[in-house]
Amino acid sequence: MTPTVLVVGELQGGHLASGSLEAIGVARSWSGATVVGVVTGGGSRAAAEEFGRFGVAEAYALDDPRLDSAPAAARVAALKHAAEVSGASVLLAAGTTFGRELVGRMAVAWEAAAATGVTELTMEPGGVRVRRPVFGGRATETLRLEGPRATIALRPHAFALPAEAPVPCSVREIGPAELPPAERTAQRTGVTVAPAGSGPGLTDASIVVSGGRGVRAPENFRLVEELAAALGAAVGASRAVTDAGWRPTSFQVGQTGRAVSPQLYIAVGISGAIQHIVGMISSRVIVAINSDASAPIFRVADYGIVGDLFQIVPALTAEVRRARGL
Amino acid sequence: MEIVVCVKPVPDAETRLRPAPEGTTLDPEAVKFVLSGYDESAVEQALLLKESVPGSKVHVVAFGPAPRTEEVLRAAVALGCDQATWVDAGAERWADPIRAARALAPVLGGLPHDLILCGKQAGDDEGGLVAAALGELLSLPDFGAVVDLRWDPGSSRFRFQRAVETGQESWTAPAPCVVGLQQAWNDPRTAKLPAILKSRKATIARVAAAPRSASSPTVVPERFELPPPRTGAKMIDYRTPEEAAQKLVRILREEAKVFP
Amino acid sequence: MPDFSLTAEQESLRDLARKFARTEMAPHAAECDRSGRFPEEIYRKAYDLGLMNLNVPTEFGGSGLGVVDQCLIVEELAYACAGMTTSVIANCLALEPILLGATPEQKDRLLRPFCAQYQLASFCLTEPSGGSDAGGLKTRARRDGDHYVLDGEKCFITNAPHAALYTVFATVDPTLRHRGITAFVVPRSAEGVLPGKDEEKMGHRASSTGTVRFEGVRVPAADRLGGDGEGFALALRTLDQTRTPIGALATGIAQAALDLAAGYSLKRQTFGKAISEHQAIQIKLANMAQAVHAARLLTWHAAWTIDRGGKGTLESSIAKCFASDAALHVADEAIQTFGGYGYMKDYPVEKLLRDAKLTQIYEGANEIQRTVIARELLEHYA
Numbered sequence: 001m002t003p004t005v006l007v008v009g010e011l012q013g014g015h016l017a018s019g020s021l022e023a024i025g026v027a028r029s030w031s032g033a034t035v036v037g038v039v040t041g042g043g044s045r046a047a048a049e050e051f052g053r054f055g056v057a058e059a060y061a062l063d064d065p066r067l068d069s070a071p072a073a074a075r076v077a078a079l080k081h082a083a084e085v086s087g088a089s090v091l092l093a094a095g096t097t098f099g100r101e102l103v104g105r106m107a108v109a110w111e112a113a114a115a116t117g118v119t120e121l122t123m124e125p126g127g128v129r130v131r132r133p134v135f136g137g138r139a140t141e142t143l144r145l146e147g148p149r150a151t152i153a154l155r156p157h158a159f160a161l162p163a164e165a166p167v168p169c170s171v172r173e174i175g176p177a178e179l180p181p182a183e184r185t186a187q188r189t190g191v192t193v194a195p196a197g198s199g200p201g202l203t204d205a206s207i208v209v210s211g212g213r214g215v216r217a218p219e220n221f222r223l224v225e226e227l228a229a230a231l232g233a234a235v236g237a238s239r240a241v242t243d244a245g246w247r248p249t250s251f252q253v254g255q256t257g258r259a260v261s262p263q264l265y266i267a268v269g270i271s272g273a274i275q276h277i278v279g280m281i282s283s284r285v286i287v288a289i290n291s292d293a294s295a296p297i298f299r300v301a302d303y304g305i306v307g308d309l310f311q312i313v314p315a316l317t318a319e320v321r322r323a324r325g326l
Numbered sequence: 327m328e329i330v331v332c333v334k335p336v337p338d339a340e341t342r343l344r345p346a347p348e349g350t351t352l353d354p355e356a357v358k359f360v361l362s363g364y365d366e367s368a369v370e371q372a373l374l375l376k377e378s379v380p381g382s383k384v385h386v387v388a389f390g391p392a393p394r395t396e397e398v399l400r401a402a403v404a405l406g407c408d409q410a411t412w413v414d415a416g417a418e419r420w421a422d423p424i425r426a427a428r429a430l431a432p433v434l435g436g437l438p439h440d441l442i443l444c445g446k447q448a449g450d451d452e453g454g455l456v457a458a459a460l461g462e463l464l465s466l467p468d469f470g471a472v473v474d475l476r477w478d479p480g481s482s483r484f485r486f487q488r489a490v491e492t493g494q495e496s497w498t499a500p501a502p503c504v505v506g507l508q509q510a511w512n513d514p515r516t517a518k519l520p521a522i523l524k525s526r527k528a529t530i531a532r533v534a535a536a537p538r539s540a541s542s543p544t545v546v547p548e549r550f551e552l553p554p555p556r557t558g559a560k561m562i563d564y565r566t567p568e569e570a571a572q573k574l575v576r577i578l579r580e581e582a583k584v585f586p
Numbered sequence: 587m588p589d590f591s592l593t594a595e596q597e598s599l600r601d602l603a604r605k606f607a608r609t610e611m612a613p614h615a616a617e618c619d620r621s622g623r624f625p626e627e628i629y630r631k632a633y634d635l636g637l638m639n640l641n642v643p644t645e646f647g648g649s650g651l652g653v654v655d656q657c658l659i660v661e662e663l664a665y666a667c668a669g670m671t672t673s674v675i676a677n678c679l680a681l682e683p684i685l686l687g688a689t690p691e692q693k694d695r696l697l698r699p700f701c702a703q704y705q706l707a708s709f710c711l712t713e714p715s716g717g718s719d720a721g722g723l724k725t726r727a728r729r730d731g732d733h734y735v736l737d738g739e740k741c742f743i744t745n746a747p748h749a750a751l752y753t754v755f756a757t758v759d760p761t762l763r764h765r766g767i768t769a770f771v772v773p774r775s776a777e778g779v780l781p782g783k784d785e786e787k788m789g790h791r792a793s794s795t796g797t798v799r800f801e802g803v804r805v806p807a808a809d810r811l812g813g814d815g816e817g818f819a820l821a822l823r824t825l826d827q828t829r830t831p832i833g834a835l836a837t838g839i840a841q842a843a844l845d846l847a848a849g850y851s852l853k854r855q856t857f858g859k860a861i862s863e864h865q866a867i868q869i870k871l872a873n874m875a876q877a878v879h880a881a882r883l884l885t886w887h888a889a890w891t892i893d894r895g896g897k898g899t900l901e902s903s904i905a906k907c908f909a910s911d912a913a914l915h916v917a918d919e920a921i922q923t924f925g926g927y928g929y930m931k932d933y934p935v936e937k938l939l940r941d942a943k944l945t946q947i948y949e950g951a952n953e954i955q956r957t958v959i960a961r962e963l964l965e966h967y968a
Contacts, residue, residue, distance in 0.1 A: 071467035072467075105468070114424050114455055135343055141551075142550075143422070274853055304562065319574075
């Protein structure tokens with residue numbers, strides 16, 4: 001029996017968010033699985049067609065703008081309906097704030113085994129096997145989600161975006177949602193979009209670019225920030241930089257600063273003093289750029305470039321922009 | 327206001343992690359169990375709300391085995407929680423977040439609650455599902471990744487910000503609701519010595535956790551592993567900076583699979 | 587046999603001290619050492635958390651801890667900064683004579699208001715003419731009706747420039763030597779109390795040390811502890827209680843030195859490998875570890891003896907003497923492990939040697955400790 005995977009679409013600016021696309025990619029990579037999409041909230045009807053762009057032939061849409069200001073709980077009935085009608089056995093969502101709320105509620109409402117922050121998953125007879133980082137990335141656990149149903153949130157940015165593979169998508173509308181009167185329920189009253197370039201917070205970011213004393217002067221730190229912006233990354237700094245006052249202490253990564261465990265950590269002009277290392281050692285991939293081939297950072301990095309950062313970093317920023325189509 | 331805070335005993339951040347002999351979970355031998363940073367923020371938030379609404383009480387609840395769960399509850403009492411309840415997991419040494427929520431929900435349902443506060447995620451497994459699962463089990467709305475939680479007596483509603491990927495959302499919600507609190511945006515207090523000594527004598531109510539239902543779906547831990555030790559960087563050869571950049575981007579994309 | 591494991595309560599106390607030490611004290615240790623600044627804001631935080639007045643019973647507003655519990659806390663604080671620890675625990679030393687020698691009325695009147703807010707106190711025994719020779723002290727206490735008039739000078743007094751209260755040992759009759767010594771509690775506000783300036787010290791520079799002159803200070807007889815001539819015995823009993831935590835303080839310094847040396851030895855490479863793989867360093871580290879371990883256990887044993895009601899003179903003298911000598915030696919070897927870097931003030935290890943040195947001198951110089959040990963020991967053979 002081919003399993004059916006229900007991918008939860010989250011909307012950003014009227015389109016499927018990149019995390020949802022990653023989830024589509026994961027679902028489609030399971031050979032033999034049927035993939036179905038579901039999207040809820042204002043603009044869902046139009047956005048649901050985007051599932052088709054990535055090879056998903058069937059999608060459910062609950063186009064009800066009231067849901068955008070209502071708690072995630074209001075979408076559960078619709079998701080459960082879509083899951084039951086489609087015969088899904090796995091619900092897959094991006095590991096966003098929204099996605100995790102839905103995965104948690106659906107685990108109860110739909111009676112499913114749940115996991116979040118998943119970086120690898122395989123369908124097995126009788127369930128799904130997942131791998132996920134724990135303890136801030138210092139260890140990994142493998143879990144078996146047993147039973148007929150599983151709800152899973154993926155770790156952000158852990159999967160590639162799928163290639164476009166357009167197929168016609170048959171969109172079925174569900175709803176309307178049953179909502180209690182506004183005054184008896186929680187309401188979203190406003191949205192603040194983080195200004196472009198301000199980047200994710202340091203401790204939650206999937207990618208961090210940090211600069212050290214090697215940048216030589218505070219005005220050069222912008223090279224680090226430009227690379228971070230190109231990658232959509234958070235910006236960090238070594239203690240030398242924050243002690244010198246080039247950047248506030250909130251930027252400091254290290255024993256007396258913050259500990260980070262992103263998917264990717266790029267250390268620019270950082271020698272690798274132990275007190276910095278302990279703050280970033282659990283990053284999944286570490287890249288070091290330093291002019292000194294014997295700098296200790298190269299002992300803990302996965303990839304290294306020995307060279308002049310004033311040449312390497314701008315070239316890298318340009319290449320990243322080009323590769324990301326920015 | 328009756329505030330309930332759910333906390334979990336997790337290994338101290340400086341613990342040396344080691345797989346247990348059978349390799350499926352962390353070895354709890356010589357592990358110090360504490361309140362995580364998220365839970366400290368949740369307790370702090372509960373205490374701040376208590377202080378802002380006279381006559382309020384904070385009841386701290388935790389699901390887990392002996393002796394770590396009781397110890398962590400005493401730590402919360404030392405911070406200022408008025409009452410504590412231990413949902414005894416008995417011989418269960420490992421539980422996924424949904425199992426924890428199912429054990430907590432009937433106990434929470436029996437306590438007066440205008441607000442149920444959790445840390446955004448557990449300090450060890452970082453599941454982040456308990457608040458949502460509790461919300462569904464108790465038929466209450468839940469909100470994850472909350473910062474800046476306040477009670478507005480004028481409108482009799484909670485006001486808070488919810489951190490999302492693109493920025494922040496402002497929300498209001500009536501009591502009761504379930505909130506998963508973001509870490510350390512408030513500055514958790516440190517328990518004072520006299521309170522620590524007093525907490526040793528505090529009464530901790532104990533309730534046996536409802537056993538797992540045989541029909542409920544289960545999550546089974548299969549392996550707990552540490553990453554292989556790092557052996558040194560693969561150095562990238564290049565003739566021009568552009569070449570170095572291209573090689574690195576290709577490696578990050580294809581080999582490391584970590585390119586955005 | 588004693589159980590060496592800590593109770594959950596003891597672990598909580600130790601964790602509180604460790605957290606305070608690492609987050610509040612350690613970040614400022616180097617700066618205060620360099621400048622000699624007295625970090626009042628840190629001492630206030632220690633007071634707020636209940637880390638001061640550890641020995642004073644809770645009914646008077648102290649933390650009411652036994653010596654073992656005090657040692658657990660003191661070691662953690664000293665690990666971060668010995669100087670700050672000296673000032674934090676100086677209150678314990680100053681207040682102990684009141685705990686041991688005061689009437690219930692005096693305790694209530696003197697301790698309760700003192701502990702109710704952040705204040706510092708100083709134990710005033712040492713004088714320019716004698717520290718170890720306390721029996722020969724010269725500060726005079728002349729009876730005048732229902733008052734005594736104090737005249738004299740004390741020196742090397744911890745917290746003196748900042749204290750609100752002084753426990754002062756003075757003699758009613760110098761010809762009687764130690765049998766004339768009498769103890770008094772004197773507020774700073776009394777006329778004629780003249781604290782001197784902060785001395786510039788080799789180590790413990792975050793702590794404040796200075797002279798106090800008493801010029802015609804009128805002290806009510808009601809503020810005398812015990813009777814005339816009972817002060818010397820009171821001082822000795824006080825030191826029996828407060829000596830052991832100094833062993834813990836020295837252990838904290840030694841542990842910090844060992845940790846720095848061991849950590850460094852794993853990173854520093856010479857002759858193609860980490861220096862921790864060179865036998866010369868391994869032997870050093872092994873000797874250092876033995877010294878730290880022994881210092882801690884001797885201290886715990888002395889503390890346990892006293893908590894069980896024992897006098898503990900022999901045990902606490904051994905602990906203080908051994909631990910302070912160990913701290914000096916371990917700090918010295920830690921500097922040696924760091925080599926040239928160890929000599930640089932940029933690195934935290936040379937401070938530890940300067941801090942360790944004082945532990946051999948104060949609270950009973952180690953020479954005196956050894957004569958005490960010998961005397962206690964020989965009694966068994968008499």
